[in-house]
Amino acid sequence: MYKSQNKILFVLFFSVVLTTSFFAYSFQDEDKRLSKFNNLPTIEKIDSLNNYATNLKGSNTDLRIELGRKCYTLSQQENYELGLIKAQFNIGAGFFHSLQRDSALTYYRKSFELSKKSKNTLWVMNLSINLGQTFSEKYKFDSAMVYYNLGIDNAEILKDSASLGYLINSVGFVYWKKGDFNFALENYKKSLKILERVGDDKQVAASLNNIATSYFQLGNYKLALEYFIKSSELRKKYSPTTSPIILTSIGLIYLELDDTTLSHNYFSEALINAETTNSILGKAYANLGLGDLCLKQNKYNLAIKHYNKSKEFYTELNDQNGIAKLLNNIGLVYLKENEIKIAEKYFLSAYKTSKQKELAQSEVESFANYANIQILNGQYILAKNNLEKIYKQAQKGNFVTSRLKILNLQGLLYEKAKDFKSALYFNKLYNNLKDSLFNEKSLRIISEIKEKHEADKKEKENVALQYENKIQKLDLNNQEKEKQYITIIVVFLFLVIAYLIYQNSLRKKRNASLLAAKNEVEKINEKLNKTNKLLQNLISTKDKFFSIIAHDLKNPFGTLLGATQILKMDDELSEEDKKELIEIIANDSERLYSLLENLLFWASSQTGKLKAKKTNVQINSLILDVVTLLKSNAKNKNISLNIDVPKNLIVVFDEFMFSTIIRNLLTNAIKFSYHGGTISIEAEEIGNKIHLKVIDQGVGISKENQTKLFSENSGFKQKGTDKEKGTGLGLILCRDFMKENDSIITLSSEVGKGTTFELILPKAK
Numbered sequence: 083m084y085k086s087q088n089k090i091l092f093v094l095f096f097s098v099v100l101t102t103s104f105f106a107y108s109f110q111d112e113d114k115r116l117s118k119f120n121n122l123p124t125i126e127k128i129d130s131l132n133n134y135a136t137n138l139k140g141s142n143t144d145l146r147i148e149l150g151r152k153c154y155t156l157s158q159q160e161n162y163e164l165g166l167i168k169a170q171f172n173i174g175a176g177f178f179h180s181l182q183r184d185s186a187l188t189y190y191r192k193s194f195e196l197s198k199k200s201k202n203t204l205w206v207m208n209l210s211i212n213l214g215q216t217f218s219e220k221y222k223f224d225s226a227m228v229y230y231n232l233g234i235d236n237a238e239i240l241k242d243s244a245s246l247g248y249l250i251n252s253v254g255f256v257y258w259k260k261g262d263f264n265f266a267l268e269n270y271k272k273s274l275k276i277l278e279r280v281g282d283d284k285q286v287a288a289s290l291n292n293i294a295t296s297y298f299q300l301g302n303y304k305l306a307l308e309y310f311i312k313s314s315e316l317r318k319k320y321s322p323t324t325s326p327i328i329l330t331s332i333g334l335i336y337l338e339l340d341d342t343t344l345s346h347n348y349f350s351e352a353l354i355n356a357e358t359t360n361s362i363l364g365k366a367y368a369n370l371g372l373g374d375l376c377l378k379q380n381k382y383n384l385a386i387k388h389y390n391k392s393k394e395f396y397t398e399l400n401d402q403n404g405i406a407k408l409l410n411n412i413g414l415v416y417l418k419e420n421e422i423k424i425a426e427k428y429f430l431s432a433y434k435t436s437k438q439k440e441l442a443q444s445e446v447e448s449f450a451n452y453a454n455i456q457i458l459n460g461q462y463i464l465a466k467n468n469l470e471k472i473y474k475q476a477q478k479g480n481f482v483t484s485r486l487k488i489l490n491l492q493g494l495l496y497e498k499a500k501d502f503k504s505a506l507y508f509n510k511l512y513n514n515l516k517d518s519l520f521n522e523k524s525l526r527i528i529s530e531i532k533e534k535h536e537a538d539k540k541e542k543e544n545v546a547l548q549y550e551n552k553i554q555k556l557d558l559n560n561q562e563k564e565k566q567y568i569t570i571i572v573v574f575l576f577l578v579i580a581y582l583i584y585q586n587s588l589r590k591k592r593n594a595s596l597l598a599a600k601n602e603v604e605k606i607n608e609k610l611n612k613t614n615k616l617l618q619n620l621i622s623t624k625d626k627f628f629s630i631i632a633h634d635l636k637n638p639f640g641t642l643l644g645a646t647q648i649l650k651m652d653d654e655l656s657e658e659d660k661k662e663l664i665e666i667i668a669n670d671s672e673r674l675y676s677l678l679e680n681l682l683f684w685a686s687s688q689t690g691k692l693k694a695k696k697t698n699v700q701i702n703s704l705i706l707d708v709v710t711l712l713k714s715n716a717k718n719k720n721i722s723l724n725i726d727v728p729k730n731l732i733v734v735f736d737e738f739m740f741s742t743i744i745r746n747l748l749t750n751a752i753k754f755s756y757h758g759g760t761i762s763i764e765a766e767e768i769g770n771k772i773h774l775k776v777i778d779q780g781v782g783i784s785k786e787n788q789t790k791l792f793s794e795n796s797g798f799k800q801k802g803t804d805k806e807k808g809t810g811l812g813l814i815l816c817r818d819f820m821k822e823n824d825s826i827i828t829l830s831s832e833v834g835k836g837t838t839f840e841l842i843l844p845k846a847k
Contacts, residue, residue, distance in 0.1 A: 125165070128156050132168040147176035163200045167193050171209065178212070181400060183220050190216060207236035207245060214252060221402060221439040223256050230256070244285070247276035251289055258296065259403060261443030261481060267296040287316040291328060303335045310335070326356035326364030330371045337375055345375055366395030366404060377415055385415050402439040406432050410448045417451070426455045446476045446484045454491055462499045469495065486515055502651045509647065694736040694822040698846045701774065702729045704737065705763055708744045712752060719757045719804065727765040732846040733772050739819040746812035747776045747839050753802035754780035754837070767845065774841040782833040791829070792817045
């Protein structure tokens with residue numbers, strides 16, 4: 083036992099001796115480097131020592147503080163203001179890198195005040211950056227913003243684009259930390275434009291990465307992935323390894339897209355790179371990603387293991403935002419395992435950390451999870467009050483995803499409390515906000531597409547202008563040459579005549595080149611015009627598509643949800659009420675199915691994916707099939723269906739498209755016919771064509787509205803005789819399918835007397 087203790091003591095003693103020797107050697111080495119400044123004049127010595135301290139690496143914090151204090155004493159003796167500014171800056175930086183933020187702030191402020199007093203704009207800007215960074219690290223975001231904006235003002239005065247880009251990027255990072263991702267994105271994009279002009283690849287890569295993380299938080303995973311890849315490609319210019327932060331971020335995107343295999347590959351590669359480069363933040367972020375993956379795969383023990391590892395690294399970095407997120411995530415794991423008390427402890431811990439550090443979004447998320455625990459524990463009044471409180475905070479901070487979660491929890495709360503009316507109310511609020519969020523996201527994506535298109539357009543215009551400038555420079559150079567040649571003409575007349583003939587041939591070639599260039603520019607303009615028209619058509623198609631989704635699809639779904647919720651939750655409904663609700667569900671389901679079918683066919687036809695497969699079609703049997711399908715609809719309105727179509731009539735047409743056309747026309751005829759009316763379907767052979775008519779005795783269509791029926795952009799819709807609703811897609815689909823099969827559709831109608839649709843179809847040979 084004593085031998086083993088002696089061995090341990092020997093090892094400890096040997097380690098201390100080695101460490102002491104190492105530091106003694108390091109300081110001796112530093113003393114040798116610093117000794118060369120001893121014989122310099124005092125001012126020059128102060129500047130050299132200050133510069134040496136500024137260039138020291140982060141691990142030499144003690145030496146930096148010591149040199150800063152030495153320079154401060156010398157600068158006081160010489161009454162040297164710039165030396166005092168730099169010395170206090172170095173002392174502050176030493177404290178900052180040794181994680182003593184309050185001491186760092188003290189010296190940074192002294193240096194800042196002296197810089198302001200001496201009107202040194204450069205150092206006011208530099209210290210604004212350091213003060214903003216320190217306040218941001220302390221989660222004092224308002225103070226950080228004050229100094230960053232002051233730095234921006236001074237950078238603009240100095241016309242220092244590199245610092246200006248960095249400062250705007252820092253403002254974006256403050257917004258990002260606060261959870262305001264739209265403002266963060268706006269500032270990151272401003273920063274990127276400036277830094278690209280400067281040509282600082284490292285800062286450009288950082289801005290691209292920041293833009294990607296903002297798009298990720300806003301749910302635009304396509305653009306997030308695009309910017310992460312750009313950042314990664316740019317990093318290859320100055321770094322042999324891929325950033326573990328970028329790899330983890332790409333992994334998180336694939337996790338959101340439910341590709342667990344790819345996300346695992348990226349997280350694993352990120353962890354290997356982080357360990358290779360000893361990146362603490364990289365290790366923290368990669369373990370966080372692996373924890374999220376395990377949580378999604380229900381591997382709860384592994385999720386806890388990775389989250390705890392990540393928490394250790396974030397604690398080492400003193401990153402309270404990361405710590406709060408991890409506490410919240412660990413709580414979610416325990417909630418999944420039904421460990422309610424442990425989950426509650428973690429949610430409360432996350433809430434306290436977030437509140438203390440003014441992390442608004444994290445505060446809302448963790449407190450919402452805590453309220454969920456209260457619901458599970460049956461503490462409905464406490465949960466109700468807490469949810470109402472944090473919903474206001476979520477509204478104030480514009481945290482839309484948090485608002486969705488809170489509304490969902492409020493619906494759950496009232497459902498558990500048997501207050502079904504309030505539950506239905508909050509479910510409606512939840513669905514409305516979800517629809518609004520979807521529309522906002524769609525508009526943002528379209529805006530990005532437009533922005534990208536405009537950028538491409540400007541780039542092409544710039545290329546054309548550069549080409550034109552090149553031609554103009556060539557013209558100017560040639561004119562100068564001609565002046566020189568004219569001077570020589572006097573002496574060398576015969577040579578000049580020969581030279582003029584030569585110049586004439588050159589001019590012809592140049593004119594041909596100019597003509598070719600002009601033609602090229604005209605071709606580019608023609609292509610741009612075609613692209614603009616194509617984009618306008620795509621936007622029009624998109625607008626129609628989203629309009630139908632937002633309005634025509636939402637209403638039946640809302641009715642279905644409301645009716646099914648009532649059937650599910652209310653056990654005291656009478657048989658008559660139940661029958662009425664079931665009839666509502668059946669009718670809306672039928673209308674929804676018809677709408678979806680038309681919508682999908684129309685979308686396919688718009689994208690060119692739906693092509694006609696023409697065959698010989700016996701129209702009589704197909705018409706009878708459609709009539710059988712819609713017989714019950716006609717019966718409901720006591721409408722007679724008369725079919726006068728000879729069996730021997732065969733057309734060349736896509737069978738599926740023909741059935742869809744007849745179904746839409748017959749559905750419209752029933753919809754707009756009065757009770758007790760008659761609908762006729764007649765066909766006859768005229769030359770090499772088959773003329774098919776669908777005739778009703780319904781409400782008819784005015785001449786003004788007839789022109790709108792086959793247009794996507796008219797927005798024309800008309801309710802049936804029993805207030806039946808439509809989308810306006812049916813006749814547009816008929817038009818497109820007829821065109822695809824080289825056929826013609828026409829109509830004649832009179833208000834109050836009815837409508838006739840005529841199809842002119844190619845007869846089979």
